[in-house]
Amino acid sequence: MSMESTIKEIAVRAKSASRKMTVVSTEQKSRMLHAIAHKLAEYQARIQQENLKDLEAATAKGLSAAMIDRLRVNDATVQSMVKGIKDVAELPDPVGQITRQWKRPNGLDVAKMRIPLGVIAMIYESRPNVTVDAAALCLKAGNCVILRGGSEAFHSNMMLADIIQEALAETGLEKDAVQVIPIQEREAVTHLLKQEEFIDLVIPRGGESLIRFVVQHSTIPVLKHYKGVCHAYIDKSADIELAINICLNSKAQRPGVCNALETMLVHENIAPEFLPAMAQKFSGANVELRGCDATLAILGGIAPADESDWPAEYLDLVLAVKTVKSMTEAMEHIAKYGSDHTDIIITADSERADRFIKTVSSSMVAVNASTRFNDGGELGLGAEIGISTSKLHAFGPMGLEELTSTKFVVRGNGQIRL
């Protein structure tokens, strides 16, 4: 069979399985998720054997220590997968929920009911735990999933998919609800992205080049996340100690992630008092600052920022700092250089907070709280399958609800259109 036919057949089987998944009860889905968790623990040694093949190939290929580390499945990784699945099993089932209901003048009862999206394709890099996490969330929301992990995790992912399929079959569900693409060539992804007749959504997770590749080639809707260039604006009325704590946490608690702070914008009235105290804290946390001219005039001994610093997503202990004349200037800077991800204001003035909230169009806008809260778990969604920085369907962290759609359910007693 050609590669194209193989991929199409996988998509057709997923679509067919998805018709049956729609009507599976919450209780049966829970049993299935617990069966997956049980089997992961049971097959822990065999998972690690398969993972070893990937680790050896990665070492032979000369992959970086950091990449090999992300690839590794040890006892703790399996335990964390098991816990993740059990947590998902406990979340409320979104399918069948009535989100709104109203009556029409002609007596029709109209409701919007949550339904699964159908078939979701996940395209991701390295970490094998995504295979399990994504499958659990998609299944809980009544979807089928086609998984395409990085080729360097091929053996680990095939083994994990086998385990999940065994648990599906044991609980009387369709094995095809979770499938892994068994082809390593990138061309397989190109074919997958053309199966719009059978796949409802593509979620890529990984570096910007992977995501751009998916967007360029997909005829299926894509939920995507390019990057997080997050800003903190320190208003003239900010409480200085509070601002220092929040900015330090936003930048330094975990600098390598998308919701870490990348640029600090400081009102000129507060800059002379705030910046030196803040810089001292940053220095203690090994954060390198790069400042505009006005910032350099206040803080000696830091590097000047140039035009390439403002749109930079450092993902490192580096921070761009700009002193601004007004909140308007700060908001214009965010509109020009931001990525619609996370932007915060530190202020004691609630009117200015409201104006900032209304004007800044990022997926999370916060007042007096760390950028690091833009996360499904932290915001209370229970779990997250990714963060969307485009506004269609979902904007920000995506939990179970974002893996569903709604249909109109209409009940009448003979109404016809006049």
Place this chain on the structure above:
Amino acid sequence: MSMESTIKEIAVRAKSASRKMTVVSTEQKSRMLHAIAHKLAEYQARIQQENLKDLEAATAKGLSAAMIDRLRVNDATVQSMVKGIKDVAELPDPVGQITRQWKRPNGLDVAKMRIPLGVIAMIYESRPNVTVDAAALCLKAGNCVILRGGSEAFHSNMMLADIIQEALAETGLEKDAVQVIPIQEREAVTHLLKQEEFIDLVIPRGGESLIRFVVQHSTIPVLKHYKGVCHAYIDKSADIELAINICLNSKAQRPGVCNALETMLVHENIAPEFLPAMAQKFSGANVELRGCDATLAILGGIAPADESDWPAEYLDLVLAVKTVKSMTEAMEHIAKYGSDHTDIIITADSERADRFIKTVSSSMVAVNASTRFNDGGELGLGAEIGISTSKLHAFGPMGLEELTSTKFVVRGNGQIRL
């Protein structure tokens, strides 16, 4: 300037205008919409002059009478545009609405706030009233819009856009909030569909080939509607008179639209009594029936249906009829041949109604009501910009809310992530 640069410049201007539209008040948007309505009435004669150019070109090109009719703008068309805009002005403003709000254990207040999508590109065929209707809905939801109507309506659309821009400028808003692509070649659309950096959503409206062209070429999310192959399933417990009224209305009230009935599935227990009475009514309304073998055995003198009839969207006074052994067979038929648009059940059995509702995954599933209610106005959305048959972002009729997204708004008093 190259065509590509011209299109990019339009997109850049729209994006820039959209930042300002986000914060425009409900009151100012209302004044603007009323100004458009006022000017349309004022310039009625000039609109019709420009429309005459299009009509003359269409006649010279030999377009069909039906197409020329859809292109025509007469006094009644303008009055209907004016009324449509005033209606949109009266609808509640979705922007700024809080759709949900909750507290986190650490004291953070989390809310989801409705925001405009940003820039919407509409790509449509012939009817100039879409230019005005689409602009009004997009503007009311705080969006900017780029309009690309059919080349046969070029002069009418340019004139309508001029009027809208004049009204925008007069009410102190950005003219670039509404722009029409001033290029007739189809290549302009291809360039427009690549401006994902500046455009948030594409809505194509027209025939299936236009929509497939847009999906194939777009790197921007597309809300689409391929076709409506709508089914009515007549359950064994149906009230026969009620079933006859609803099926007649669904098929014959307006056969040329997407929510008209195309296939009737009849339970074999009720078929002998229902089909002859129904056929008599259809005959009186000039509806041609095409039946399966079991249907032919009950109804003499109708044509046999072949495999091409089941997926057909006739958009005409033709109906495919199949007698089925069970509701399960009916639901399987819908899953195989349906288009996820509108499917109804006629039954007196509420348990079977619930099972049909749960299993059938169309954008509207109705019990004992006409298929023709799948329409934004009829369902109470106030207005509609189209019907989506894909599940992402919106499924079914799209009103003002579907032209918005939501962002997370977080308020704290110094919370940091631990």
